[in-house]
Amino acid sequence: MVSQKLIAASYVPIVLSLLNEGDTYGYDLIKQISRLSEESIRWTPGKLYPLLHDMESEGLLEATWRTAHNGRERKYYGITSKGERSLQRAKADWLNVHAVLSRLWKLDGGGALVPA
Secondary structure (H helix, E strand, C coil): CCCHHHHHHHHHHHHHHHHHCCCEEHHHHHHHHHHHCCCCCCCCHHHHHHHHHHHHHCCCEEEEEEECCCCCEEEEEEECHHHHHHHHHHHHHHHHHHHHHHHHCCCCCCCCCCCC
């Protein structure tokens, strides 16, 4: 399992990255991150939905009610232009941290620092 502190620091960039691929609903976000992390990161609705609400309040994403394939109403989330800008900044930050740790740990492909 991945450290809870590291997961907490990655919530916003992960959500923005997933929504950058297309609009979706909360439970699908939970399933996607579980699949992408091979079950090493597990989000709960109790953690995700307050985060989505906060991100919506900050203007990083927008929500709309839609009818799903099964006829059920679901709240779908999509990234806004402000969210896209925030995602670009987050990418630069994470790549810089990755580059520094890769150099410290002498890993191949440490990469160059990215201007923020």
